Amino acid sequence: MKTPPVVPPSDGPPTTRIEGVAKVTGRADYTADAVPQNLAHAVLVGATIAHGTIATLDTTEALSMPGVLTVLTHLNAPRLCKAAVFPLGASGSRRPPLQDEQVRYRGQHVAAVIAESLEAARHAASRVRVTYRETPPAATLGAGEARRVASLGLLSKALSGDSRRGDPDTALASAPLTLDAVYTTPREFHAAMEPHATLAWWDDAEHLTVREGSQWVDGAQDVLAVWFDLKREHVRVLSAFVGGGFGSRLSLYPHAGIAAMAARVVRRPVKLVLSRSQVFHSVGNRPATRQRLRLGAEATGRLSAIIHETTNESDRDSHYAEQGSRASEAAYAVANYRAENSLVTLDIPVPGWMRAPGEAPGSFAIESAMDELAAQARLDPLQLRLLNHADSDPHSGKPWSSRRLKEAYAAGAEAIGWSRRALEPRSRREGHEWVGLGMATAAYPTRHAPSEARVGISRDGGVYVESRGVDIGQGSYTALAIIAAEVLGLPPSRIDVRLGDTRHPRSAFAGGSMLSSSLGLAVHGAASTLRDRLFDLARRQPASPLHRRSREELSVREGRVVLGADPAVGVDFAALVSGSGQEQLDAMHRTHPTLISRLSGPKAFTTMAAVRTQTAGDSSCYSWGAQFVEVAVDEELGTVRVRRMVGAFDCGRILNPQAARSQLLGGMTMGLGMALSEAGHVDPRTALVVNGDLGEYLVPVQADVPEIEVLFVGEPDPSTAPLGIKSVGEIGITGVAAAIANAVYNATGRRLRDLPLDLRAS
Numbered sequence: 001m002k003t004p005p006v007v008p009p010s011d012g013p014p015t016t017r018i019e020g021v022a023k024v025t026g027r028a029d030y031t032a033d034a035v036p037q038n039l040a041h042a043v044l045v046g047a048t049i050a051h052g053t054i055a056t057l058d059t060t061e062a063l064s065m066p067g068v069l070t071v072l073t074h075l076n077a078p079r080l081c082k083a084a085v086f087p088l089g090a091s092g093s094r095r096p097p098l099q100d101e102q103v104r105y106r107g108q109h110v111a112a113v114i115a116e117s118l119e120a121a122r123h124a125a126s127r128v129r130v131t132y133r134e135t136p137p138a139a140t141l142g143a144g145e146a147r148r149v150a151s152l153g154l155l156s157k158a159l160s161g162d163s164r165r166g167d168p169d170t171a172l173a174s175a176p177l178t179l180d181a182v183y184t185t186p187r188e189f190h191a192a193m194e195p196h197a198t199l200a201w202w203d204d205a206e207h208l209t210v211r212e213g214s215q216w217v218d219g220a221q222d223v224l225a226v227w228f229d230l231k232r233e234h235v236r237v238l239s240a241f242v243g244g245g246f247g248s249r250l251s252l253y254p255h256a257g258i259a260a261m262a263a264r265v266v267r268r269p270v271k272l273v274l275s276r277s278q279v280f281h282s283v284g285n286r287p288a289t290r291q292r293l294r295l296g297a298e299a300t301g302r303l304s305a306i307i308h309e310t311t312n313e314s315d316r317d318s319h320y321a322e323q324g325s326r327a328s329e330a331a332y333a334v335a336n337y338r339a340e341n342s343l344v345t346l347d348i349p350v351p352g353w354m355r356a357p358g359e360a361p362g363s364f365a366i367e368s369a370m371d372e373l374a375a376q377a378r379l380d381p382l383q384l385r386l387l388n389h390a391d392s393d394p395h396s397g398k399p400w401s402s403r404r405l406k407e408a409y410a411a412g413a414e415a416i417g418w419s420r421r422a423l424e425p426r427s428r429r430e431g432h433e434w435v436g437l438g439m440a441t442a443a444y445p446t447r448h449a450p451s452e453a454r455v456g457i458s459r460d461g462g463v464y465v466e467s468r469g470v471d472i473g474q475g476s477y478t479a480l481a482i483i484a485a486e487v488l489g490l491p492p493s494r495i496d497v498r499l500g501d502t503r504h505p506r507s508a509f510a511g512g513s514m515l516s517s518s519l520g521l522a523v524h525g526a527a528s529t530l531r532d533r534l535f536d537l538a539r540r541q542p543a544s545p546l547h548r549r550s551r552e553e554l555s556v557r558e559g560r561v562v563l564g565a566d567p568a569v570g571v572d573f574a575a576l577v578s579g580s581g582q583e584q585l586d587a588m589h590r591t592h593p594t595l596i597s598r599l600s601g602p603k604a605f606t607t608m609a610a611v612r613t614q615t616a617g618d619s620s621c622y623s624w625g626a627q628f629v630e631v632a633v634d635e636e637l638g639t640v641r642v643r644r645m646v647g648a649f650d651c652g653r654i655l656n657p658q659a660a661r662s663q664l665l666g667g668m669t670m671g672l673g674m675a676l677s678e679a680g681h682v683d684p685r686t687a688l689v690v691n692g693d694l695g696e697y698l699v700p701v702q703a704d705v706p707e708i709e710v711l712f713v714g715e716p717d718p719s720t721a722p723l724g725i726k727s728v729g730e731i732g733i734t735g736v737a738a739a740i741a742n743a744v745y746n747a748t749g750r751r752l753r754d755l756p757l758d759l760r761a762s
């Protein structure tokens, strides 16, 4: 791989992760690492049918085995209350675990063995005898009727993702150029490195502590409090380090409830780690989608209409809509637009957010369709995008907060060598391979949710940041340290960032690519308030060399308040703290205070109601990018090899080019998996995901990943001032699958509309 490109001066310097050493030396404290005294282990038993009821459940043999403490089933488990699911809450399931004999999906937890050791629990779990009354399941997108999300109830209507402007049907009917195509994506899985785990213990009947790798400890705390009918503040959730989330840890899933129930019953700490195959049906996934795209255009290629219809599979209880239209609604200057979302409800686990939910499959459809339209119009696909470039948000009518999309196109095209692309497909042959280039637009909104942070200085002068926000591996520890460090004039490595603990101030969840911008503003605010207090102390404390100086003369440097004109004159933070007579100095900052009070406090942090969309302000704020790839297709085998990938991104100001580049490399790699290998294969007779493990669910491995180049073309975004940053995480995956499909078309002349791409399919 090449060295990272030179970044614009407005970006921060590449900063090595402050938590990196802890991670690579094994000191980072992941959920299942802890071994408290008197620990018991839980192992889950999953349903072997997808639809029906439990007829008999015999735990006699399991209970008689050495080391077994108890077996929890629906017959003896504590009763739990129902917690709200998205968007009213953070439960991953409308139904708490082990509450009735119904089986709603294959793998549903039907029993848990709790034992002295993991081995004893696992052995006994194999001896729990369950019989079922089975009803044939419906398990694939083709096995049920599609119903409009908007027709499923009031709440669904608001969340349906349906939208329209103008009159797309009339425009389409009279368009000289039209495209009508169906694109499909399979069920996909997060495949985070760290299997989901919970470690739970009760201090007494009213106080529960749960370690759980979570993207949202506020949400998890709320769900646990509801399930167990506890005061929210009596539940502590800890999520210091997380081995990847990708959406699978935003909601709290039933296994966590089972661990907490088990700890209550055996009156000991209980650790429950999902097996890799259990992860595949216990923590959500991206549902399979079918998208119909209709485009209408003038003969010149100028778009006149887009109709984007998305249908996805869902479970029977929740109304999870994978809104493909998120990728098309604001992407191009088109006056007439309609998006509709439908569901097919099936006997499958509840789907959930995964890696740019909506945008990832949606961008495959719209960006493939644009490539098809370009071929019809005999235009270069990049030309077609430029021809339809939107100078303002075509949907909200608002100006873009910033949009260096044309710069992204130009930088990406230059880096991949786009000028070498033949307009005619199947033009370039190298040995036994056909070679082609493809591109796609990438986009992801910048949203915000209320956040709080505390920044403080202890007596020894050490600076700390505290929040419930979580670092799921994306680099929040370092990003927040950079923000506090900038304000307080210290290197980031000197900031002690403490995250993922419900004892800290509340935070936006680590999802939707919005943690840095949301929580970052709170950290910036708290650090600024603290700096002002330090200035005041420096001016007021009689012993201070800065006594009676004016504020404008002061600045911070290396842990000291100094005279701007002569930094040798100054006073240490530590001296200011001890001079204040307090143990520490700290400051809290809360973003969106009016919104928080309107939503009456906790709801602002435990529901989606508080998320401010990209168009909530005066402008429309998205990150933008362009994906370019070169592929080589083996003529005899039909195998697709991606030779090069270039992503050029406008994510606003880049706080930490090193971490941002890594995130985008990761997102683009996920796009590679989505394009070429990732698919949950569902046996329609049994609803079994037959490849539900990392051996056969094929995420890209090192050998699959080509040279990837990440370019930054952004500038500080005014709408997120003073930070100037936009969303970084999820944009990386958007557009990649389409760019690869488009390159395969350019190489071979074959248009593939189904993921993962397979040239052997007809």
Ligand code: MOS
Residues within 6 Å of the ligand: 215, 245, 246, 247, 248, 250, 353, 354, 355, 356, 357, 510, 511, 512, 513
């Ligand atoms: Mo992301 S799917 O919001 O973790």
